[in-house]
Amino acid sequence: MARMAPPARVAVIGSGPAGIYAAEALVKQAGDEVRVDVFDRLPTPYGLVRYGVAPDHTSIKSIARYLQRVLEDPAVRFFGCVELGRDVTRADLLDCYDAVVYSTGAMVDRHMRIPGEDLPGSIAATDFVNWYCGHPDAADHEFDLSVEEVAVVGVGNVAVDVVRILARTAAELRATDVPEQVIEVLSRSRVRRIHMIGRRGPAQAKFTTKEARELGQLPDASIHVSPRDMELDPASAELAESDRHVRGNIKALSAWTGEPAAGSARHIDVRFWRAPVEILGTDRVEGLRLETTRLDESGRVTGTGEFETLPVGMVLRSVGYQSVPLEGVPFDERSFVVPNEGGRIVGPDGAFVPREYVAGWIKRGPSGVVGTNKSDAAETVRNLLADLADAGTAPERTIEELLESRGLPVVTYDDWLNLDAAEIALARRLDRGERVKLARWEAMRSACRGPA
Numbered sequence: 001m002a003r004m005a006p007p008a009r010v011a012v013i014g015s016g017p018a019g020i021y022a023a024e025a026l027v028k029q030a031g032d033e034v035r036v037d038v039f040d041r042l043p044t045p046y047g048l049v050r051y052g053v054a055p056d057h058t059s060i061k062s063i064a065r066y067l068q069r070v071l072e073d074p075a076v077r078f079f080g081c082v083e084l085g086r087d088v089t090r091a092d093l094l095d096c097y098d099a100v101v102y103s104t105g106a107m108v109d110r111h112m113r114i115p116g117e118d119l120p121g122s123i124a125a126t127d128f129v130n131w132y133c134g135h136p137d138a139a140d141h142e143f144d145l146s147v148e149e150v151a152v153v154g155v156g157n158v159a160v161d162v163v164r165i166l167a168r169t170a171a172e173l174r175a176t177d178v179p180e181q182v183i184e185v186l187s188r189s190r191v192r193r194i195h196m197i198g199r200r201g202p203a204q205a206k207f208t209t210k211e212a213r214e215l216g217q218l219p220d221a222s223i224h225v226s227p228r229d230m231e232l233d234p235a236s237a238e239l240a241e242s243d244r245h246v247r248g249n250i251k252a253l254s255a256w257t258g259e260p261a262a263g264s265a266r267h268i269d270v271r272f273w274r275a276p277v278e279i280l281g282t283d284r285v286e287g288l289r290l291e292t293t294r295l296d297e298s299g300r301v302t303g304t305g306e307f308e309t310l311p312v313g314m315v316l317r318s319v320g321y322q323s324v325p326l327e328g329v330p331f332d333e334r335s336f337v338v339p340n341e342g343g344r345i346v347g348p349d350g351a352f353v354p355r356e357y358v359a360g361w362i363k364r365g366p367s368g369v370v371g372t373n374k375s376d377a378a379e380t381v382r383n384l385l386a387d388l389a390d391a392g393t394a395p396e397r398t399i400e401e402l403l404e405s406r407g408l409p410v411v412t413y414d415d416w417l418n419l420d421a422a423e424i425a426l427a428r429r430l431d432r433g434e435r436v437k438l439a440r441w442e443a444m445r446s447a448c449r450g451p452a
């Protein structure tokens with residue numbers, strides 16, 4: 001990059017993996033010629049690594065340690081509790097920075113669009129995930145786990161996570177970082193049977209084989225899939241031959257077609273070829289009506305006219321995620337991402353929008369693993385730096401002035417370290433694992449201020 005003193009200033013909005021990988025790529029690719037400010041609406045960094053990845057997936061959660069090193073680079077600063085759209089606007093950012101990278105993720109659930117979806121007890125999986133992960137927006141959510149049967153609609157990795165957390169005992173989760181109040185609610189759970197429902201067949205299931213296998217290895221839960229649900233049409237049978245992922249899934253699932261082990265605390269029924277058509281109940285969920293499905297000649301799911309009702313008291317939907325639009329930033333309402341080419345935002349006229357970029361789920365949709373965001377962010381940053389070299393800008397004001405003029409209670413990286421330390425200390429006090437999350441805004445804010 002042929003440039004330029006003083007260093008270019010870049011704002012990254014969202015401190016999930018994509019945002020932090022973008023900060024890392026900026027520092028790696030531009031060295032001393034760049035300064036990066038990473039913003040998040042939360043007081044905590046790491047996005048879905050902290051508030052999505054399941055608490056019992058400790059090795060994936062440890063990616064946070066890698067991301068931490070990026071935030072500790074002298075060229076990078078963290079600004080927590082600053083929300084784009086509430087505390088700062090897009091125009092503010094463009095006044096203060098040479099370039100802006102939006103990496104705000106995609107954690108809003110899609111709807112099933114069936115009658116009864118608004119009944120109490122019909123829940124977005126993300127709300128449940130946020131709650132057990134200790135997200136402050138979900139700390140006071142209440143889930144009625146006095147019901148005995150629950151349906152989880154969806155056969156992706158998030159659905160598997162939700163089934164697994166429901167099927168584990170509270171004692172199994174004590175060594176994880178889930179908040180104390182979540183452990184308390186889970187310890188009173190009366191859920192005995194969890195149905196995991198897929199509209200299509202086992203060859204079309206989106207979960208990875210590794211995630212699926214974990215369901216069969218839970219210490220106190222049995223699992224079953226009906227041999228009839230495992231029957232493959234010719235196209236699916238061909239996929240099972242040619243596609244490693246499908247072959248692995250079919251193998252894992254086939255192990256569960258026998259008689260389930262008796263005597264477990266909980267039981268999981270994996271049910272393919274079922275489309276939810278209605279959630280039943282008057283004041284709350286009392287059942288889920290399903291129609292049996294098959295694939296038609298063109299590979300589309302079609303109903304067979306055969307129906308059944310599951311006597312479930314809770315329905316969790318996990319049928320896809322989408323990003324939310326950012327004010328003033330172009331958004332594609334059909335694919336729910338910001339239109340872009342290699343991270344360069346494309347405006348309604350088809351031209352690149354100068355100085356604005358995207359990375360991560362808001363750029364490409366909710367796909368891939370945490371690591372996928374690294375190459376994704378590096379691509380965005382290559383394009384950003386190439387553009388900056390061509391068109392140096394001079395930001396009009398500093399972000400410090402702006403934040404101060406608004407009196408915003410910004411959380412700095414050191415404040416976050418105070419919260420981090422408080423969570424580690426809490427785990428020690430409670431004789432639980434490495435960390436116990438604080439989930440309430442007040443408790444988090446107070447911990448950020450450090451020990452009294």
Ligand SMILES: Cc1cc2nc3c(=O)[nH]c(=O)nc-3n(C[C@H](O)[C@H](O)[C@H](O)COP(=O)(O)OP(=O)(O)OC[C@H]3O[C@@H](n4cnc5c(N)ncnc54)[C@H](O)[C@@H]3O)c2cc1C
Nearest residue numbers: 014016017018040041047048052084104105360361369370
């Ligand atoms: C439930 C769940 C479980 C998962 N489990 C795994 C797993 O086990 N293994 C794996 O490899 N991958 C897993 N993933 C995928 C992985 O988490 C994603 O690939 C990754 O987090 C996407 O990164 P991102 O930075 O684009 O978004 P996010 O991680 O969502 O980060 C976005 C950040 O932006 C912030 N933000 C949002 N809006 C604003 C705003 N207006 N102003 C300021 N900040 C804002 C958010 O607070 C958040 O911190 C899982 C995903 C989910 C949903």
